[in-house]
Amino acid sequence: MGEREYGRVRQIALALPGVNERLSHSARCFFIQDRRPLCYYHDDHRGDGRISLWCPAPPGVADELVGAEPERFFEPTPSASGTFSGWLGVFLDTSGPHKVDWAEITAMIKDAYREVAPKKLIAQLDDK
Numbered sequence: 001m002g003e004r005e006y007g008r009v010r011q012i013a014l015a016l017p018g019v020n021e022r023l024s025h026s027a028r029c030f031f032i033q034d035r036r037p038l039c040y041y042h043d044d045h046r047g048d049g050r051i052s053l054w055c056p057a058p059p060g061v062a063d064e065l066v067g068a069e070p071e072r073f074f075e076p077t078p079s080a081s082g083t084f085s086g087w088l089g090v091f092l093d094t095s096g097p098h099k100v101d102w103a104e105i106t107a108m109i110k111d112a113y114r115e116v117a118p119k120k121l122i123a124q125l126d127d128k
Contacts, residue, residue, distance in 0.1 A: 024040070027041060033118070038055070038116060110125070
């Protein structure tokens with residue numbers, strides 16, 4: 001389940017400067033310089049039966065998107081340490097009128113990158 005979606009997310013994330021991949025908390029995770037989490041890819045997270053992507057979001061974006069389209073977007077529950085606070089989740093297993101827009105997912109991952117990457121790496125991204 002979800003290998004096609006995972007492949008697309010992986011291609012987008014690993015194209016960004018300094019991004020690598022490893023497991024974290026039983027999820028496929030993409031990190032910037034192996035330290036800062038960029039996004040988590042979840043397939044059946046805690047038995048929810050869904051495929052989703054979690055990313056840091058600019059202030060206010062998660063509230064706006066979840067309010068406008070709760071069938072597509074959600075706010076991940078923050079961990080005890082505060083990880084995932086202010087993050088945005090998007091379901092990648094939607095269809096019909098809520099079909100995944102991969103240009104939107106690319107923009108979401110790039111926005112997350114701009115939120116957490118060091119300035120010198122962001123400059124490399126903006127130069128492309």
